[in-house]
Amino acid sequence: MHFTKERIDALEKHTRTHLINSLSGFKSANLIGTQDLQGNTNLSIVSSVIHLGANPPLVGMIVRPHSVPRHTFENIIQTGMYTINQVNKSIYKQAHQTSARYDKDESEFDATGLTPEFLNNFTAPFVKESRLKYSVKFIEHQHLAINGTELVIGEIIDVYVDEAALQSDGFLDLQAIETVAITGLDSYHTSNKLVRLPYARK
């Protein structure tokens, strides 16, 4: 099947959104935990978290400030702190539900039944049910003028991981802790490991 640019442009809006969202491949599924200066907690599912570098340890995500994660973005700018919590098979339905349009004074923790957890004096809430999570210190955001999104960059501080994932060389087995992946806007997947491949040489 060949979709030309003209055909893509002519697609009904939701159809185009589903199609284009499917093109990048599997996406990470993470819950971003924040708190505003008044102590209101917020939780939002984000499928755009991306590794930026290991030294220093940096993580990025793309947010659309005027759509549902807007409270997340505001809280990060206000407080400089957030948590990233991998979504697993036991909580993906609750995680997805955080994408509904709750008001700022309604906590997605209360609305979905996920449990806020405060660790090591960090002021943003973790998700207790997540088996791999970390605190992040906001560093900067870069505005992508082309479509009004923001690349939010943060430094990874403390990592909390279920021992079941830990391998001797530092690799974390996400399958062992049932981390899920997303395709498109709304499809959730567990994984089957094929193999770890050695460093490629000519």
Add this chain to the structure above:
Amino acid sequence: MHFTKERIDALEKHTRTHLINSLSGFKSANLIGTQDLQGNTNLSIVSSVIHLGANPPLVGMIVRPHSVPRHTFENIIQTGMYTINQVNKSIYKQAHQTSARYDKDESEFDATGLTPEFLNNFTAPFVKESRLKYSVKFIEHQHLAINGTELVIGEIIDVYVDEAALQSDGFLDLQAIETVAITGLDSYHTSNKLVRLPYARK
């Protein structure tokens, strides 16, 4: 298990790289096809391709200009054209092998046995064995000064997809075409679909 920032900083370099690369969750697996002005083809596996928006249809990726994908970045800047080809279960070993340090006049197509394919007069090569691939027009790159990487942004032009993936609402079933996902630096996974969830409402 709790890894404090101090403990992470003190990890042996490769261990830290594996650990930090595991934190973002599942990553997409894509081959980037380019050609230089002399007609040398290049192919490199990238795990950082990310959806940026559907309207206009934009795709991003993080590249490290001074590491292996440097020829890819140079070719994109020179020619303004590239292809993105999803990696599937039949070709993931060859795809991984493209990460070896081939010289600029050695094509990763020849080195790995993947087949270059030119479609619809687009000047960058596609991977014939990929079941979901698209041509991309380079728009801009944003330099991330914090670690010397580049966010490369392009516009999706023509999409070629195996009919087996196509659903009536535009969603593409990546599991049906055996697209793989990556965790960490080197682990490849197929997927098991859990469910597609409806748009979340309060």
